[in-house]
Amino acid sequence: YTKEGGKVPVVYFWDGSKSTEMKVLSSTDTSVTFETDHNSEYIVASEMLSNNGNSNEQLIPIIAVLIVVLIAIGGFFIIRRRRNA
Structure with a gap:
């Protein structure tokens, strides 16, 4: 090997x-x-x-972090828009 x-x-x-x-x-x-x-x-x-299935175990936390970041960015823009309005 x-x-x-x-x-x-x-x-x-x-x-x-x-x-x-x-x-x-x-x-x-x-x-x-x-x-x-x-x-x-x-x-x-x-x-x-990916053939061992480990990639799914690694991919799920990455996707979860991305979702949290996107929600935080969306919340930031909503708050910013309300302050400017």
Whole structure:
């Protein structure tokens, strides 16, 4: 395994035509430790963060902050308009 910039390691157990993603416990620039309950062949690859579902966990707080900022800006302009009127 060689770490690729902007990507995270993923490990798949390949069983014929079906693949199952394994839980990655830790990784370094050259190795990946993952959880499994049997000894078999695995495929280790690098994927973008969105494939692990982590992007949704990161995206929700960002959207929440943006909504709060937009509400605050809207409130500022409403108050400013009422003072000038």
